[in-house]
Amino acid sequence: SQQGEEDPQALSIQEGENATMNCSYKTSINNLQWYRQNSGRGLVHLILIRSNEREKHSGRLRVTLDTSKKSSSLLITASRAADTASYFCATDTGRRALTFGSGTRLQVQP
């Protein structure tokens, strides 16, 4: 099964609302990253949170990490139609490559 599993699989909200996506993983990590993907093409890195960090902010993004629960959340505040995309968490477990979850598809209605 996937190291990272996002929840929900799909989310539809109105512009201006906040969007929260969750990620759970199974093994110890060095860091956890969130990526965004538009239209099934290349991914764009959003934010990285290290295993010794609990919360990180970047613009309208807020990421939390709870290593005791092996979970992370991504909050997008004041969402915009342009935020419509798929969002993936990816874990660095010490392997050479990141392990990606199956993603949350976010739809922001204008």
Add this chain to the structure above:
Amino acid sequence: GAGVSQSPSNKVTEKGKDVELRCDPISGHTALYWYRQSLGQGLEFLIYFQGNSAPDKSGLPSDRFSAERTGGSVSTLTIQRTQQEDSAVYLCASTETSGVYEQYFGPGTRLTVT
């Protein structure tokens, strides 16, 4: 500077044919990764190159898949005797160091096997 580029952007091939997918990483990036993404799914790791070290091929799904990286830069992923289940988007990424930090992705190659 230029980002990661991949070619072709789309490839339609008949079952049984061989295909080659190309990736140009960001200049100076020492690590290069190939992933596969099936429709609506997450990314599946295929292979990793780091400098002149032997590549990590642990993610390649069968011996029909191979990849090389010439001169520590451009990489080619080759799929021999393509099958319909090979249809997916193939993504390439590169990173600046050997550590797993932020990965820079190319736009991908959408492969369709008919």
